[in-house]
Amino acid sequence: MNKGFVRGIFTVLIGLWSVTLLSDTEGVFDQYREMLGDDNPAIFVIFDGEEIWYAPAGPKSVSLEQCDLGLGPGVVEGAYAQLPRYFPDVDRVQDVEARLEYCMTQLQGLTPAEVHEKPYSLRGDLGTELEALVAWIADQSSGLVIAPGQAHAKERATYALGENLFYYRAGPHDFSCATCHEQTGRRIRLQALPNLTTHPGAAEAYSSWPAYRISQGIVRTMGWRMRDCMRQQRMPELIMGSQASVALQTYLAVNGAGASMAAPGLKR
Amino acid sequence: MMMKTIMQFLAFIIFSSAVCADEVYDVLLDSMTDKNFVTVERLKQDELQAFCSQPRSVSADEARAAELRAAALSDVPIPSDQNYLGDWQRGEKVASNGRGLQYSDDPEQENGGNCYACHQLDPAEVAYGNLGPSLSGYGARGQSIAMLQYTWTKLWNTHAYNICSHMPRFGAAGILTEQQLRDVMAFLFDPQSPVNRTQP
Amino acid sequence: MASRMRIRAQLKEDYCEVKALMRHPMETGMRKDQSGAAIPANFIEDVQVLHNDAVVVQAYWGAAVSANPFLGVRFKGGAQGDVVKVVWRDNRGDSGSGETTIR
Numbered sequence A: 001m002n003k004g005f006v007r008g009i010f011t012v013l014i015g016l017w018s019v020t021l022l023s024d025t026e027g028v029f030d031q032y033r034e035m036l037g038d039d040n041p042a043i044f045v046i047f048d049g050e051e052i053w054y055a056p057a058g059p060k061s062v063s064l065e066q067c068d069l070g071l072g073p074g075v076v077e078g079a080y081a082q083l084p085r086y087f088p089d090v091d092r093v094q095d096v097e098a099r100l101e102y103c104m105t106q107l108q109g110l111t112p113a114e115v116h117e118k119p120y121s122l123r124g125d126l127g128t129e130l131e132a133l134v135a136w137i138a139d140q141s142s143g144l145v146i147a148p149g150q151a152h153a154k155e156r157a158t159y160a161l162g163e164n165l166f167y168y169r170a171g172p173h174d175f176s177c178a179t180c181h182e183q184t185g186r187r188i189r190l191q192a193l194p195n196l197t198t199h200p201g202a203a204e205a206y207s208s209w210p211a212y213r214i215s216q217g218i219v220r221t222m223g224w225r226m227r228d229c230m231r232q233q234r235m236p237e238l239i240m241g242s243q244a245s246v247a248l249q250t251y252l253a254v255n256g257a258g259a260s261m262a263a264p265g266l267k268r
Numbered sequence B: 001m002m003m004k005t006i007m008q009f010l011a012f013i014i015f016s017s018a019v020c021a022d023e024v025y026d027v028l029l030d031s032m033t034d035k036n037f038v039t040v041e042r043l044k045q046d047e048l049q050a051f052c053s054q055p056r057s058v059s060a061d062e063a064r065a066a067e068l069r070a071a072a073l074s075d076v077p078i079p080s081d082q083n084y085l086g087d088w089q090r091g092e093k094v095a096s097n098g099r100g101l102q103y104s105d106d107p108e109q110e111n112g113g114n115c116y117a118c119h120q121l122d123p124a125e126v127a128y129g130n131l132g133p134s135l136s137g138y139g140a141r142g143q144s145i146a147m148l149q150y151t152w153t154k155l156w157n158t159h160a161y162n163i164c165s166h167m168p169r170f171g172a173a174g175i176l177t178e179q180q181l182r183d184v185m186a187f188l189f190d191p192q193s194p195v196n197r198t199q200p
Numbered sequence C: 001m002a003s004r005m006r007i008r009a010q011l012k013e014d015y016c017e018v019k020a021l022m023r024h025p026m027e028t029g030m031r032k033d034q035s036g037a038a039i040p041a042n043f044i045e046d047v048q049v050l051h052n053d054a055v056v057v058q059a060y061w062g063a064a065v066s067a068n069p070f071l072g073v074r075f076k077g078g079a080q081g082d083v084v085k086v087v088w089r090d091n092r093g094d095s096g097s098g099e100t101t102i103r
Helices: A003-023 A027-036 A042-054 A096-106 A114-118 A131-137 A151-168 A178-182 A201-209 A222-232 A243-258 B003-016 B023-029 B048-051 B062-074 B088-096 B146-160 B177-188
Strands: A083-085 A091-092 A186-188 A192-193 A211-213 A218-221 A265-267 C006-010 C015-022 C045-052 C054-060 C070-075 C083-090 C095-101
Touching: A003 C015, A027 C070, A042 A131, A042 A211, A042 A218, A083 A151, A091 A096, A096 A178, A096 A243, A114 A178, A131 A218, A151 A178, A151 A192, A151 A243, A151 B023, A151 C070, A222 A243, A243 B023, B003 C045, B048 B062, B062 B146, B088 B177, B146 B177, C006 C054, C006 C083, C006 C095, C015 C045, C015 C095, C045 C070
Parallel strands: A211 A265
Antiparallel strands: A083 A091, A186 A192, A211 A218, C006 C015, C015 C070, C045 C054, C045 C083, C083 C095
16 A cells, blocks of 8 residues: 555545535534523524513503504414515515514604614624514414515516615625525535525525524524625625615515415524 | 528517516516615616527527627726636635625625625635536646636626526626636636635 | 523433523624624623522533524433422623423
C-alpha cells in the first residue's frame, strides 16, 4: 500500500464524509427536535400572544376580542389557515398582519404610524406584541388545512400579482425570489432552499411560519421572513401588511394549499 | 415550427395579460420604503432585468435574447493594464464575504462577492452552495488569453454568454471593483490557490 | 404573568426522564443592540432537579447555554406520583421553578 493509494482513499473518505454532511444539512437539528419532542420555546410566546389579544390597549382601551380574522369577530381558531383572504370591510385581500393593523387602528384607536413603528424585533429584543399575537393566532390553526381564499376575483388577482412579484428581478444583484426559490434541491451555503413554485416546497415553507428561531431566541412571522429576504436581495424595506407582502404570501399559501399548518415551527 | 411559434405567442399573451410589469412596479413602490442608503430607486428595472423576469417555463424571445447578449458582451471592459490576475489571498476573502449593498451593511466597507453562496471553490471548504456549478480545480483550464477573457467576461457580466443567468453582474453593476475582480480571477486561476489544491 | 417553565417527568424502563423548557434570555453580555449599546449579561448560573425534595441533579450553567434553554435528564429511583421540581437561579439573583408529578 503506497502513499498515493492511502492519499487516494483518504480523499474519497473526506469526499464521502462531506457529501453525508451536506446531504444531511438538517441532521443536527433533527436530533435536537427529537430530544425536544413537542416542546418548542414558542409555547411561551403563544401564552403571551393570548394574553395580549384579551388585554385592553390603545387610546380606546379596548382588547382585540372583536377582531374579525375572516371567520367572524373574535373567531381565532382556524382563521390563520384561511388567510390571506378578501375582506369586504376594506375591499382588499389581507394577511394576518394587515388584518391586525386594521383591528388595532379601528378597535383600539392606534394610528397606522404607531402600528408600523416597530412590528418586528430588532437585535437584542425579546419579542414584539405582533410576533406574540401571530404566534398564538397561528397556533390556533395548527393541524388544519391551508385554504387561503381564491373564490373572490381580488383573491385570484392577488395570486397573479404574487407570481409576478416572485419573478421580478431588480436591484444591483438582479435578484428575484425565483433566483433562490424556483429550483428543487438547491441550497445557499448550507441552507436548504425550498422550491416555492411547487406544492411540496411551498407547503413546507408556508406551514412552518411563524416559527421560533433558535438563533434569535424569538418567534418570527412570515411577514418578517419576506422583509428579511428582500433585505438580502438588496431591496429596500418591505412594509408590513403591504400589497406586495400580502400578494407574495398569497402565492405561497395557494401553492401550498391542502397541506396542514404546523406553526409555530422550529427553525435554526 | 409554426405550431411552436403559435404556442410561444399564446404563452406570452396569457402570462403577460394577467398583470403587466408596470403594475408590479407600482405595487412595489407602494409596498416598500427607503431604508438607510437603500432607496426605492432600486425597484426600477433595466432592460435586462425586465426581460429576465419570467418563469423558466416561459419561452424567451430568441431575437431579443441575442440582442441583449451582444449588448452585454460589447460593454465588458478589458482590465486597464491587460493584467487579469491579482492576489488570490485577497480574492479568497472576496469570495467568502457575503456582505455589501444591503441596508444592514456599512456602506463604507467594501462589498463581497459571496461566491461560496452558490459555488464550490476550495475543495476543503464544505460550506458551499449549489445554485451554480462547482469551480474547484478551475485553474486546470490554463491561462490562455481566451480563457482569461472568457472568465473575466463571466464575472463582469455573465449575461454576455448566459442570458438571464441568476448570477449577479459583478462588474457591470458595480458590485466589485476591478481590483477585486482581478483578485477573484487569481483565486480561480493561480496554481497556488486553494481552489486548485489536489490534496485535502 | 404566564409560567416561565414547562416541565414533564415520565417513568421509562428503569429510569425517570425529566424534560424542562425554561424561559430565559440567557444574555451573554457580549451582544450589542441596534444602537450599539452593550446588552447586560443575564444568564442562569445554577440549576437543580429535585426528586421528593432531594437534589438528584446539580448543574452549573453560564453564558454558553442558549436562550430559552431545554434541560433533559434521567435519574433512577423515581416512582409514579413522586414530585419532581426544577429550580434555577441566574447571575442577577432572580430565580424560577417548575413542578410536576412523575407519570
